[in-house]
Amino acid sequence: MNAIISWLKDTNAQGLDTYGNAIAVAILVSAVLALLYVVLTAKKVLGFPEGNETMIGISRSIRTGANAFLKRQYKIVGLFFAGMFVLLEIFAILGYISPFVPFAFVTGGFFSGLSGFIGMKIATAANARTANACQSGLNRGLRVAFSAGSVMGLTVVGLGLLDITIWYILLKMVFGLPTEEITGAMINFGMGASSMALFARVGGGIFTKAADVGADLVGKVEAGIPEDDPRNPACIADNVGDNVGDVAGMGADLYESYVSSIISASALGVAAFNEVAAVDRTRALLVPLLLAAFGVLASILGTFFVKTKENASQKNLLGALRRGTNFSAILIAVAAYPIVRLSLGASFWGLYIAILLGLLAGVFIGLCTEYFTSDSYKPTRFLAKTATTGSATAIIDGLGLGMLSTVLPVVIVSVCLIGSFFLSGMSVTVGGEVIPFSNTRGLYGIALAAVGMLSTLGITLATDAYGPVADNAGGIAQMSGLPEEVRARTDALDSLGNTTAATGKGFAIGSAALTAMALIASYVDKIKSIDPDFVFQMDIMNPPVLVGLLLGACLPFVFAALTMKAVGRAAQSVVIEVRRQFEEIDGLLDGKGEPDYASCVDLCTKASLKEMVLPSLIAVVVPVVAGLLLGVNGVVGLLAGATITGFLLAIFMSNAGGAWDNAKKYVESGNYGGKGSRAHKAAVVGDTVGDPFKDTAGPAINILIKLLSMVSIVFASVVVAFSLL
């Protein structure tokens, strides 16, 4: 690290452009390093044996189903991207947007999709290997699953950094664009990434939960057969769903979060340091990228700390993962100071505190999530108890739990917002010159807090993405009839995956809220750059703002409703198909007949792709229409409203879902009568309701709130030119 600092000092002395270019190349190198790590780790994973014939066969079925889904999904998404490309090209030709926009949009979408695709490839390759490795021991299983997770984690951050840096180098060094135009163009691949992520999350989310809910309803509740039982015709679809939703969807989603947080911070940095003569704006642009690049290195180092003893307990396993993430977080917390100091100067220490606040907020939100969703604590245990009086009381209590769990994250984000804003924006003295308090610099601080929160994404995502691999491994162990102890090991890995997934969701939601705020600020800046004389009236009591707030606040509700109803509809068709097979295929329940897995996979694919279109279009169309009707002030209201209720609904839904899931597990582990009891039946209903909550609607809302801002930014000139108010 010392070497890096002194190198930074050197380039620092050489003058600004050289510094910027050198930094850009260094960032590119760390992106390449991440991808190198990906290739090596993927090779390592593929080196493990897949197990016996049955396991290979099941794994192949899952892979085939997942590939078929992605292929068809990419076709539909491709149409959308082609249409948007043409539309953007028209606006570019008419002069409303920069000619780079259509291309940036498409690359953002491409890389986002690619992140999901690579993640899914490795996950579907690792599932049988994890199950097989669990035959020889828990640590070996953890190694395979976690390695697969880290391939995904480093792919996302590697591709994210690569995309941003290539565009930066292209625009800066090849086309020689001025700095503020660079960040303007970069926002557009954010929009591409968000659009792709939304399709992936919504489509994959509907698939996975339709299959899961459908399989559970007929299998567990009606036929009384266990989860992942090979007699259940929907069980392959269920496992395919884990991959297309929880892996491919999550990969695209977090690629988007990562990239959005960095580019919104860069854009605000340029705007903020416009006012500071002593510091080149380019440096403020590069700080988020540098932070991310260090995060990549810290994440790679952190992965080496994840290992455990053979007879590890649940606690040991969690400890192993925690060691890795904590190590990376501390590394970043330390490295962020020299990054801020050497890039912008010691006076701007407030920005460093903002980064720290972001990191801490991420950790605290994660802890809150754990408290509300883990069965080690009171809320989920009490939820399990309410299941003894039936499913209605379990649903009521779970909804209440989810709503109540919004309080602490709101307080944490509020403290982080206020703290980073005032500390980052405060009046400072640079070289004798007093620079007054700056709102934009304060907002830059907020954006940096989001980057800080996500800087360790490489490893936090690894601990998160390993969950679906372990889940699949469990399914394969069950379906191929491996010994009870193997299933116990995959269960241990899977259950841990639920906790890390909950923590990961906390990060995703927290960073989404901060990034969305930063993007709203970028929108305001964008308007200023289009029309420097524009008079903002963003006063809450101005009715267009108020109406914007109201409409925006309504959007996450609509979005959640559409996706949940879509899951409900798709799950119903699965239920009907599975019931049909149980009735029509002779001896299916006795294990003699052969279920038609492919028909369930096909059904889910068709249903989820059909249902994915409307919610995604709403996210793109509404901000433009609202802008044309209510004007710029209305749009700001809309974005703020959507961010605020989106944040609340996302936490509510993912925590309620997580708690129901774990309450069910708690009952299954022998409490309140255990499996098959009245409490268990009620807990299963809770879990089923929670499925679309936590894995479809909740995560999709995170993307929605950012996509709305980015669409608004891209079409800002159109709104300024044609709005009614």
Add this chain to the structure above:
Amino acid sequence: MNAIISWLKDTNAQGLDTYGNAIAVAILVSAVLALLYVVLTAKKVLGFPEGNETMIGISRSIRTGANAFLKRQYKIVGLFFAGMFVLLEIFAILGYISPFVPFAFVTGGFFSGLSGFIGMKIATAANARTANACQSGLNRGLRVAFSAGSVMGLTVVGLGLLDITIWYILLKMVFGLPTEEITGAMINFGMGASSMALFARVGGGIFTKAADVGADLVGKVEAGIPEDDPRNPACIADNVGDNVGDVAGMGADLYESYVSSIISASALGVAAFNEVAAVDRTRALLVPLLLAAFGVLASILGTFFVKTKENASQKNLLGALRRGTNFSAILIAVAAYPIVRLSLGASFWGLYIAILLGLLAGVFIGLCTEYFTSDSYKPTRFLAKTATTGSATAIIDGLGLGMLSTVLPVVIVSVCLIGSFFLSGMSVTVGGEVIPFSNTRGLYGIALAAVGMLSTLGITLATDAYGPVADNAGGIAQMSGLPEEVRARTDALDSLGNTTAATGKGFAIGSAALTAMALIASYVDKIKSIDPDFVFQMDIMNPPVLVGLLLGACLPFVFAALTMKAVGRAAQSVVIEVRRQFEEIDGLLDGKGEPDYASCVDLCTKASLKEMVLPSLIAVVVPVVAGLLLGVNGVVGLLAGATITGFLLAIFMSNAGGAWDNAKKYVESGNYGGKGSRAHKAAVVGDTVGDPFKDTAGPAINILIKLLSMVSIVFASVVVAFSLL
């Protein structure tokens, strides 16, 4: 009417103060008229016979339980009011608030409680009488039940107008306060009314739903006995709940809505016409009161249109009620024009349009509610269908339906907000002088829209409040073993009550949103009057505002969570008690043993009173604490955030609840297998989850959002003096 207009013209010519005084007396007269109507109608209701011994006995048990609950509730609420009185008195002595505040606060609370009390008295007197009247025919039953409902409706508006007018006359004529101080003091009895309403709604709402859920869970689901079966130990508690929650709670609630809308409009009217030299501010203060007074007369006239043929169908019944409300609404729509024109002058026709928009918005929101919750339409029918695949899909679809149902009301309220603001605020010419566009006048228009929406409350509340009476009548018919045809008649009345209750909720929510907006504007005015140099920074991008928005938006979630969890806890204790009685009392299920009804009533009373305190305290404490930490701008954010998510959550919860209720009824009427089928079991779970949604959390949120504003207004000086930011 011509006579009235010419009389208005006369007083108009006589000079302003005389005009104001004359109008005040006229309003007082209409309040007294309403109360006279109440006395006569109550006498009429009491003139009907109560039926046989069993019916009298059951009715007496319900009455006893309800009275016992109210007595204990008033004791606790009394403590709260005493404490607040002392606190306010201290602030008054220290000079932070006017010396009238503590007294105004207490009278508001008293009248609000009284409205609920009278409503409950007549409802518990009318239940057996309605059941008995249904023995001789449907029309007779409707007459008794609707008369009881109209006693409640006219009590609320009569007492509301009386309270406002007495205070006006006292402050104006006796103490000679200047106009703006009058409205300032009036806001304080709004706060008293809101506090009382919140206690009544939350306490009563928890009672009624704990009893209902508890009774259903053990009775219907576990023991398989019908609703209101006398063998169920919780059935009296269930019927008591209808009275203390749906009647006493609703009465206090709507008294609060009515009064708040009028006084917030009056306050803004005074502020708006400060800027208009040609018109006395007092006239702007009196317009909302005049509108309300005409509404009272229109409501009384409307009640005479409610009658039906003996063999009336469901449609005829609804038609009968609709005739009454429509007649009153048209009367008001016509009368509002001369009121505005003669009071303020023809130039301000925009304010008349605002009133019309409010009336229309109320009607349209009601229609939306009907569409989403009535089983005559697709959403609820589809919800019933999802019940065929189990309770989980029914819950998922119902939640989705509720969320989706927020869109249209949001659009309606948005159009109403934008329309009334711009039309009311626009630049006008009065006597040759051009008065420029005024924000405050625009906001006055929004407040008038709320008054317009609620002006026909006398009759809309009558159609709403008759529901619980019919519900209770059904219970009594069932428990006393009246013939099947009687039960069929009470069911017809009850089912209609569900539709009118849904419409009524639409009104309550819509007016709450508009009134809350008006109250926020009053808060801003209040701050200006405390410190004319205060620099507002209510810009959404100002972090204290943003954080205020976030915290405010979180409050309705917390509130809903606390009340729902309270219902869950209380219901669980009922379940355990009923199970105990089924097990321990010999022959109870065979109809030989005697259930202990009183223990269930007592249990619900204790539990609900205990659970009522925390949510109510939060509503009072949070705005003050937030103000001290975040300052005035943060408070504005907090109030706006709470209003916006409160509006959305309230619609979501009450529509989801209504749809589940009616989906269950739809299944029970023979669809998807009818009573006892798999679909029916699932639909009952949905209905049970919906109970606290629609009758506890949803309505309480309406009060919450207004109470927050009023608390902020009352403690504004304290916040200005001591806030950190």
